[in-house]
Amino acid sequence: MYSFGWIPITALFCYVFLFFAFAAAKKTKVIKSFMVLLMVMVLWTGGSLAMRLQLWPSVEFWYHVSLLGVFFLPCTFMGFIMDFLDIRKKACRIFGQVFFLGSYILNLFTGIFLPPPSVVEGSAKGVQFVYDFSWPIIIPFAVAGCLLGIMVYYIFRGCKGNMVLKKQLTPILAGIVILFTGHMCLMIPFFKGFPIDVLSGVFNAFFMFYALYSKRLFKLTLLISRWNCYIASAVISIVLFYQSIPVMGKFARESLKMSESVAIMAIAALYMISTIVLYTVMKRFLDNIFVREELVQTENLKEFSHAVSKTLDIDEILASMVDVIRKTIEVNKIYICIEDLNGNYVIKRSTSPLDENSFLLRADHPIIQYLKKTDGSLMMKDFKRTIGYKSMWESEKRQLQEWRIECFVALKDEEDLEGLVMLSEKPRHSSFTYDDMSFLTSVGSVSSMAVKNSRLYEKAYEEARKDELTGLLNRKSFYEVIEEAYEANKESSLALAILNIDDFKLYNQLYGAAEGDIALQKIAQIIKSTVGENGYVARYGGKEFALILPRFDLYSARNLAENVCSQIKELNRYSGEYSMKALTMSGGVCAIPYTASNVQELISNADLAVYTVKRSGKNAVMVYSEGQAKRGEEATALRSKSSYNEYASTIYALTAAIDTKDHYTFSHSKNVAYYAGELARGFGMNDECIDIVKEAGLLHDIGKIGIQEDILNKPGKLTAEEYEIMKTHVENSIGIIRHLPSLDYVIPAVIGHHERYDGKGYPRRIAGEDIPLMARILCIADSFDAMISVRSYKASMPVERAFAILEEEAGKQFDPKLVPVFINLVKSGTIKIAEG
Numbered sequence: 001m002y003s004f005g006w007i008p009i010t011a012l013f014c015y016v017f018l019f020f021a022f023a024a025a026k027k028t029k030v031i032k033s034f035m036v037l038l039m040v041m042v043l044w045t046g047g048s049l050a051m052r053l054q055l056w057p058s059v060e061f062w063y064h065v066s067l068l069g070v071f072f073l074p075c076t077f078m079g080f081i082m083d084f085l086d087i088r089k090k091a092c093r094i095f096g097q098v099f100f101l102g103s104y105i106l107n108l109f110t111g112i113f114l115p116p117p118s119v120v121e122g123s124a125k126g127v128q129f130v131y132d133f134s135w136p137i138i139i140p141f142a143v144a145g146c147l148l149g150i151m152v153y154y155i156f157r158g159c160k161g162n163m164v165l166k167k168q169l170t171p172i173l174a175g176i177v178i179l180f181t182g183h184m185c186l187m188i189p190f191f192k193g194f195p196i197d198v199l200s201g202v203f204n205a206f207f208m209f210y211a212l213y214s215k216r217l218f219k220l221t222l223l224i225s226r227w228n229c230y231i232a233s234a235v236i237s238i239v240l241f242y243q244s245i246p247v248m249g250k251f252a253r254e255s256l257k258m259s260e261s262v263a264i265m266a267i268a269a270l271y272m273i274s275t276i277v278l279y280t281v282m283k284r285f286l287d288n289i290f291v292r293e294e295l296v297q298t299e300n301l302k303e304f305s306h307a308v309s310k311t312l313d314i315d316e317i318l319a320s321m322v323d324v325i326r327k328t329i330e331v332n333k334i335y336i337c338i339e340d341l342n343g344n345y346v347i348k349r350s351t352s353p354l355d356e357n358s359f360l361l362r363a364d365h366p367i368i369q370y371l372k373k374t375d376g377s378l379m380m381k382d383f384k385r386t387i388g389y390k391s392m393w394e395s396e397k398r399q400l401q402e403w404r405i406e407c408f409v410a411l412k413d414e415e416d417l418e419g420l421v422m423l424s425e426k427p428r429h430s431s432f433t434y435d436d437m438s439f440l441t442s443v444g445s446v447s448s449m450a451v452k453n454s455r456l457y458e459k460a461y462e463e464a465r466k467d468e469l470t471g472l473l474n475r476k477s478f479y480e481v482i483e484e485a486y487e488a489n490k491e492s493s494l495a496l497a498i499l500n501i502d503d504f505k506l507y508n509q510l511y512g513a514a515e516g517d518i519a520l521q522k523i524a525q526i527i528k529s530t531v532g533e534n535g536y537v538a539r540y541g542g543k544e545f546a547l548i549l550p551r552f553d554l555y556s557a558r559n560l561a562e563n564v565c566s567q568i569k570e571l572n573r574y575s576g577e578y579s580m581k582a583l584t585m586s587g588g589v590c591a592i593p594y595t596a597s598n599v600q601e602l603i604s605n606a607d608l609a610v611y612t613v614k615r616s617g618k619n620a621v622m623v624y625s626e627g628q629a630k631r632g633e634e635a636t637a638l639r640s641k642s643s644y645n646e647y648a649s650t651i652y653a654l655t656a657a658i659d660t661k662d663h664y665t666f667s668h669s670k671n672v673a674y675y676a677g678e679l680a681r682g683f684g685m686n687d688e689c690i691d692i693v694k695e696a697g698l699l700h701d702i703g704k705i706g707i708q709e710d711i712l713n714k715p716g717k718l719t720a721e722e723y724e725i726m727k728t729h730v731e732n733s734i735g736i737i738r739h740l741p742s743l744d745y746v747i748p749a750v751i752g753h754h755e756r757y758d759g760k761g762y763p764r765r766i767a768g769e770d771i772p773l774m775a776r777i778l779c780i781a782d783s784f785d786a787m788i789s790v791r792s793y794k795a796s797m798p799v800e801r802a803f804a805i806l807e808e809e810a811g812k813q814f815d816p817k818l819v820p821v822f823i824n825l826v827k828s829g830t831i832k833i834a835e836g
Contacts, residue, residue: 008049008198014205015041018212033083037076041201044069048198052129054119059129063116064108070183070197071104072097074144077176081151084169085158096147103140113137120193128193131186141184148180168217175207297439300328304443308450312457314338317450318349321421324443326351329436333403333424337361338411338451345419359399361420366391371410372417376441378408379432407432409440411448418451467539469517470524478538482548485536486592486599489550495557495591497547498606499527499564502584502618504543509748509772519571519583526567530560544610554591554623561587561621569619586613587621595624651698651743654736658705665701665712668785671834673697675781675822676774682825683777683818693774696749700778703732730754730763749774753782756813776815780806780822783813788833799826799833 019038022031047066051059075096082093107113113136117129155173159166182200185191211217245267252263304324308317318336325334333352337345343363361368366388370378380400383389389397400422409421421444426432432440465477473481486494501507501523508516520543527545528537540546547564549557565585588609596602605624613622658665677694685693704712707729711722718726733750737743751763752775759767771779787802803823810816825831 007195007202008045008052011045011198011201011205012042012049014202014209015045018205018208030080030083033076033080037080040069040072040076041205042069044073045198045201048195052127052195054127059119060116067107067114068104071100071107071140073179074147075100078147078151081154081169081172085154087154087158092147092150096143099143100140113140129195130193133187137187144180144183148176151176168211171207171211172217175204175211178207179204297328297435300324301439301442301446305446308446312454314348314451314454314458317447317454321443321447322349322351325421325423325440328439329423329432330427331423331425332427335359335403335405335422336419337422338419339417348419367408367420368417371408371412371420372415374410376410377437377444378410380406380408383408407437407440409444411444411451413448413452416448416452418448418455421447470521470539472524472528472545473536473538475538475540478540478546478548481536481538482546482599482603485548485550486602489592492551493553493591493593494602495549495552495554495589496602496606497549497557497561497587497589497621498540498603498610499545499547499561499585499587499621500541500610500614501543502586502614503745504583506745506748507583510751512766512770522571523568523583523585526571527564530564530567534560546606552591554589554594557591558589558621558623561589565619565621584619586610586618588613588624589621590624651695654702654705655698658702665704668789669698669701671785671789672700672778672781674834675785675831676777678825678831679777679781679818679822680774682821682830685773689774692745693749693777695743696746696753696774696778697781699737699743699746700733700750700753700782701729702736703729703734705736706732727754727762746774748772749778751775753778755779757815758812761813771815776818780814780818784822785834 015038019035019042022035022038025031044066047062047064047069051062051066055062075093078096079093081087082089103113112134115132117131120128120130152173155169159169179200182203183197185196185200248267248270249263252258252266253260256263258266301324304320307320311317318338321336322334325331334350335347335352336349337360338348340346345361345363345365345368347359366386367378367383370383370386370388403422404424405422406425407423409423410417411419411421421440423432423440465473467474482494482496501519504516504519507519520539524537524539524545527547531537531547531549535547535549535552538546538548547557547561549560552560565587568583568585571583588606588611590596590602590605590609592598592602596605609622609624613620655666655669658669673694674697676697677690680690680693707726711718711725714722730751730753734747737747737750749772752766752771755761755764755766755771755775756779757768757771757776759765784802784806787797787805788799790796803826806814806819806823810819822831826833
């Protein structure tokens with residue numbers, strides 16, 4: 001054998017073995033960088049071996065191949081260390097690559113740094129390869145030394161405070177230093193002709209083995225079968241062992257004096273023993289550096305469980321599911337179906353976005369029914385044997401065949417099937433193993449709980465954002481959405497329409513809070529269906545709605561708001577039951593950038609437009625414009641100043657009209673207005689409410705204008721039929737008043753003045769505090785005046801007797817809190833008894 005040939009053989013074997021081992025592993029950025037380093041070392045040691053074997057085409061050719069590996073060793077070591085420590089600075093790496101590539105090319109044509117070695121034959125040491133160094137070689141060695149210093153700095157900085165990382169990289173650093181020192185020793189005469197550089201590579205290889213084996217430098221998982229790796233390693237060992245057969249044969253014949261046949265037997269036995277030992281060493285090494293598949297699955301499942309436990313976002317959970325399945329089990333395609341609000345299972349995540357993702361499985365689909373009844377997974381080949389598969393539509397079968405679906409995994413939490421995962425076939429048509437199915441079942445179990453928690457969170461989040469009664473965005477969400485819409489439409493426009501229900505308090509007083517809620521729901525549905533996908537709708541206040549309209553201008557927003565108002569105005573047109581107070585709305589419109597420059601101005605200006613409409617007659621939509629605030633204030637002042645005066649003459653005209661038919665009703669109305677107003681004042685109501693009560697007192701019997709005079713002035717007791725006719729005066733009063741829009745605020749008091757506190761009154765038979773307060777006040781005033789007044793069918797009643805009846809009926813006909821207040825006001829002289 002050629003002199004020192006065992007050194008490059010050993011080095012090459014080590015690096016080739018490591019390279020094949022890493023070729024069988026799943027690749028990461030760091031592992032790819034390490035493989036590049038191994039390729040450079042194979043290039044260096046392989047070229048050195050071929051040079052020493054003087055293979056074709058020439059020694060010089062293999063020398064340059066080996067030198068190419070040597071020149072790129074510093075760069076690749078630098079790249080590996082930076083990738084391992086996740087250092088993103090590229091300047092040193094790029095400089096090293098450019099410098100050493102340029103140096104190699106220059107040396108290739110000039111030999112300025114290191115010319116090819118001289119081949120010395122026939123010496124006692126056999127064939128020798130002697131290098132002739134000149135001073136320029138110092139330049140690449142100096143640059144390599146600088147890179148070594150930078151690597152040492154990076155390693156110590158990266159390992160600071162991390163003892164595990166320090167122990168992992170220390171053998172690698174020692175190998176680098178030995179490798180650099182070995183190349184430096186080539187210039188020492190003592191090592192002339194000895195491949196000290198390649199020998200340092202052998203030591204470096206052993207340090208790499210030590211770092212991988214003992215320090216667990218990498219956590220490697222096999223990409224291909226472990227047996228394939230063993231076979232590849234065995235082939236390498238055979239090729240390398242073959243090189244030593246001539247030397248062993250010569251040694252056995254000449255030194256040990258063996259015959260040819262005995263020598264062959266001895267070499268064969270040695271080969272068998274060496275192969276067994278080598279195989280055992282390789283197996284132990286590979287089993288140590290590679291994580292077993294079941295450990296990989298356990299580790300991946302642990303990481304997945306940890307990841308999904310930290311999030312409630314359904315997209316992140318599904319993305320983690322796809323990642324962990326693809327990382328652990330090779331499949332071509334993954335489709336994840338999640339149950340929707342209708343109980344169907346639709347695709348929410350897939351690895352093939354270009355595929356048809358509108359595919360869904362209904363709740364009664366055979367696959368869904370099968371997975372609901374069983375836990376775990378379902379193989380397509382097993383499902384095809386069932387009746388359920390035969391009952392599927394041909395289009396569904398064809399779709400699953402096109403996707404090559406092989407496995408279904410249930411995402412099942414107790415009895416609830418949250419979703420399912422559909423997996424296509426594995427590469428190379430390999431089948432799903434028991435371990436695969438066990439792992440998928442575990443993933444499905446973890447995922448089902450995560451998906452369920454996510455859906456519960458989304459439901460709670462949506463409920464927190466929505467108004468409970470109408471299902472629209474609530475006020476808090478309104479501010480969030482309008483800010484988001486503003487940011488998204490800065491280059492376009494953003495309109496806001498605010499719609500406020502007119503006199504909604506009156507509507508509630510007339511029909512009750514339950515009917516008011518129904519009206520709000522109907523209005524919300526009208527607005528929502530009108531706006532559709534063009535914007536967002538929020539319940540801005542108790543009786544106020546906000547329409548956020550991206551990319552709308554002022555006039556398109558106004559047209560939409562007017563459309564909504566017209567639909568709401570028609571809401572009760574054909575309902576006689578609610579004809580006393582039809583719903584109308586006042587609206588204000590503003591838009592960015594036309595009449596506002598930011599969100600605060602947008603909301604403020606739209607509110608101001610609503611305010612102006614309210615004070616100018618209601619039931620209209622106004623677009624905000626400059627100077628509107630001043631006009632709104634003027635309109636308010638004018639309205640508040642003239643409201644009562646404008647209708648005072650109308651009120652007295654109506655009461656005068658009834659006087660022509662019934663003199664008692666006219667005087668009675670004035671008395672009731674007085675008593676009711678004083679009772680309201682004594683109960684603590686404000687001046688505006690007192691005025692309303694007084695006006696209601698004047699108008700409460702206006703409907704008697706439609707009652708026959710013989711009934712109104714009948715001297716005796718009314719018959720049951722006549723009494724029923726007399727009771728209609730309440731509806732008649734409302735029928736007259738509702739045609740005076742600015743007096744409709746008296747309707748709750750008028751319509752309720754014959755209701756009883758115990759619920760036995762008329763016309764609506766409401767009870768307690770469901771009766772408007774003003775109506776309860778009017779009821780006492782009306783009854784008291786009727787009792788102490790002279791009528792055609794009765795004499796007047798003493799005031800004390802009237803007080804006694806009020807007290808007896810407190811809690812029955814009258815409000816028990818108002819009766820003592822009224823009696824005390826009369827007894828104290830605050831209320832004067834009106835003259836009959």
